[in-house]
Amino acid sequence: MVLKIVENLGVKYLKGTDEYKSKLEHELRKLKFPYKALAEDDYDARRKDHISHFILRLAYCQSEDLRRWFIQQEMDLFRYRFNELSDPLVQQFLEYVNLLYEPISKDVKKRLKDELFMSTPGLSAEKVEEQSFYKIPLQDAQDLIRVRRVLLNYGFALVPHQDMVVIILNNYRTKLSKALALTARSLPAVQSDERLQPLLNHLSHSYIGPDYSAQKNTGKISLEQIDALSVKSYPICMRQLHKALRENHHLRHGGRMQYGLFLKGIGLTLEQALEFWRSEFIRGKIDADKFDKGYAYSIRHNYGKEGKRTDYTPFSCMKIILSNPPSQGDYHGCPFRHSDPELLKQKLQSYKISSTGISQILELVKGMHYQLACQKYFELTHDVDDIGFPLNHPNQYFVESQKLLSGGRELKKEMSHPGSSQLKPTSQESINSSSATTTSNNEADTELEGLDEYFAED
Amino acid sequence: WAVTRGMEKGYFARREFSFTLRDDIYVRYQSFERPQDLEKELQKACPYKVDIGAVYSHRPSQHNTLRSGAFQAQEKELVFDVDMTDYDDVRGCCSSAEICSKCWTLMTIAIRILDRALVEDLGVQHRLWVYSGRRGVHCWVCDDTVRKWSSSLRSSIVDYLSLVKGGADTVKKVHLSDPVHPFISKSLRLVEEYFEQYALLGQDILGCRESWDKVLALVPEHILLPGSSCLSLRLGEGLAAVGACSSSSSKKLPSYTEQEIMLQFCFPRLDGNVSKGLNHLLKSPFSVHPKTGRISVPIDIQRLEQFDPFAVPTISSLCRELDEANDEDKDKENEEDPESRRRVRDYKRTSLAPYVRVFECFVEDMERARRGELLRRSDLQGDF
Secondary structure (H helix, E strand, O other): OHHHHHHHHHHHHHHHHHOOHHHHHHHHHHOOOOOOOOOOOOHHHHHHHHHHHHHHHHHHOOOHHHHHHHHHHHHHHHHHHHHOOOHHHHHHHHHHOOOOOEEOOHHHHHHOHHHHHHHOOOOOHHHHHHOOEEEEEHHHOHHHHHOOOOEEEOOEEEEEHHHHHHHHHHHHHHHHHHHHHHHHHHHHHHHOOOOOHHHHHHHHHHOEOOOOOOHHHOOOOOHHHHHHHHHHOOOHHHHHHHHHHHHHOOOOHHHHHHHHHHHHHHOOOHHHHHHHHHHHHHOOOOOHHHHHHHHHHHHHHHOOOOOOOOOOOOOOHHHHHHOOOOOOOOOOOOHHHHOOHHHHHHHHHHOOOOHHHHHHHHHHHHOOOHHHHHHHHHHHHHOOOOOOOOOOOHHHHHHHHHHHHOOOOOOHHHHOOOOOOOEOOOOOOOOOOOHHHHHHHOHHHHHHHOOHHHHHOO | OOOOOOOOOOOHHHEEEEEEEHHHEEEEEEOOOOHHHHHHHHHHHOOOEEEEEEEEOOOHHHHHHOOOOOOOEEEOOEEEEEEHHHHHHHOOOOOOOOOOOOOHHHHHHHHHHHHHHHHHHOOOOOEEEEEOOOOEEEEEEOOHHHHOOOHHHHHHHHHHHOOOOOOOOOOOOOOOOOOOOHHHHHHHHHHHHHHHHHHHHHOOOOOOHHHHHHHHOOOOOOOOOOOHHHHOOOOOOHHHHHHHHHHOOOOOOOOOHHHHHHHHHHOOOEOHHHHHOOOOOEEOOOOEOOOOOEEOOEOOHHHHHHOOHHHOOEHHHHHHHHHHHHHHHHHHHOOOOOOOOOOOOHHHHOOOHHHHHHHHHHHHHHHHHHHHHHHHHHHHHOOO
């Protein structure tokens, strides 16, 4: 059941903010989760919703990254649900959470009509007439005040209904953040409780995505293929790194890590990797000797053959987007996140992406949906309408691309491997098709199905 | 003022003061149990400058005895600092610490714009504008609710109030686009009241090539006609004529160029750091400015146009006036009955009096408001 929520959140992560709202509603209905907020009738669904939220808090409170991800998903879900509320329900909700904001009276609104119109961009004059405006104390509307997108009137911000979600989301985020901090503190006590222990253990087991360090596909790629592969099957970040490497005969540390581990993930053996990097670096300013002494060591280190012999896993999209931003002279990172939009546009144009496609990508980038932008990039370069899976990892991109190009998409059921890197629900490449089928074939899932019984009790 | 509050116990004792002593020795975290203790210490130490800080969770003088993290700033007035030096790129008459009657208008404009925003937008009631003693003005906002504002809210307010962005390497510092927020349009109307007199006549920004080049630098290229021949304008038409040039160019793009220029020359430039931090210390009103000797006096905003920074008393002029008053006293000593002779407080016999009056009104307003609030609350509770 928890996994279903996880899948649910994963769907939301991808599509909810993309206005695939109907799809989300559909999914929620299937999973028997409340899709209409405050609907009194489906008690069981709401109970499930509540309980699962709190359990997830336990699972996700432990690290900064996890918390951030969890809060982001919850906020997306919240935003979706809130936007579905009708006006009277909004009032009811506000009372319920003690955010007692009053709407301004019609007279006041009439008097301030022009000022309201001039201070809320994105609101036409008709909308100003229709929508309610709420009187919000200044401290609750800081984000809007800071950018001067709200009218201030004698100590209150007059916020239109459609921006209220921002105010409430802020409030929600603050509360959830504090709650997670508290949860983390009480975690030790909780973990020792017998009833919860197996559940939590399963949670950490299930948030496992394929980490692409599995050696299944080693040796299948030859070095000669790489240039062609970089155009056909690399995600844009790796294509950029490869191009920079070919042009400059060098990459800095961040780039070497990101690209090097990716290459390992697509199946390059250590020997191949050494040859690859060496031959390229030698063309530049590095002589063979220097390479062997310095760079070769770190490549072997990446393969777990040096030092503490950890077999490093290729970076996931989250990791690339969130950590180690590139600076001048770097080529690593996620171009959708880290490149200046103008430069990104030029790059996409040079890759012969259509201008409609480019606009779509830039729109997604503007909305900070970097992985969705990459998915769009996949769709445009592979000439498909729907990528068919949520993109979380550059190696996943590569694998899927290769599959597509070699003819025939196999059902994604086959794709799930338990592995262990980030605690993220990456295991549901399954999502977009009916979620029902996916749960059955996965070993981890069958274990978890038993958990449904925890909740079927009483 | 810090005294006359009907505040909870210990409020004054948790207020931080700082002194600047001779030889530039700066001591922080001074706190006093009662106002009389502050007075005594002032007389003893004779600091050159007294700054007022926040009200903390504990007595500042004991902050070292607390474990880290326990000593927190809890409340402080919202303060603003507008400094003439920040306008050096747009004033031609003076630079850095100098001021003159021509550029002082900038402070007048700043006060009018900021004060309007404080009252009409932010709902502030109790604020005191103070001349800093040399080249700028401060504002102390003392409403009870405002004193509790978090640092992030103060920061948002500073952003809301800021329009002039960019440092030495930014030429064009103001950019406007549709829709224009009422804060900006109202501020613009205030600037327009002064612009012709201040900028075109006083500062003469179109008077010579060097100056008008600076103005032209703010005009986007697609509007500027080739060659600056359109710049032979009559002063009386001022910037409107530049506007005429721009509208005669073929592209009719919506342009706020004239407004942007006016704002860049006149809109208030705040020192954000002063306003954002809860623990920031600011010079106390009525202190003496070490470099000019002038007293930081409150400004009567009802008579804003008449304020003259050069007429503000200096410490030496005050001393002189006090001496003269004492001499008068000595003459009268023999004549009057000691009991009926009321010893008028010294400062009231000097030119400081009107400024003190402004201050007293300000404090009275606050007290009245507080009494009203207390009454209201006790009514609600049904106290008898």
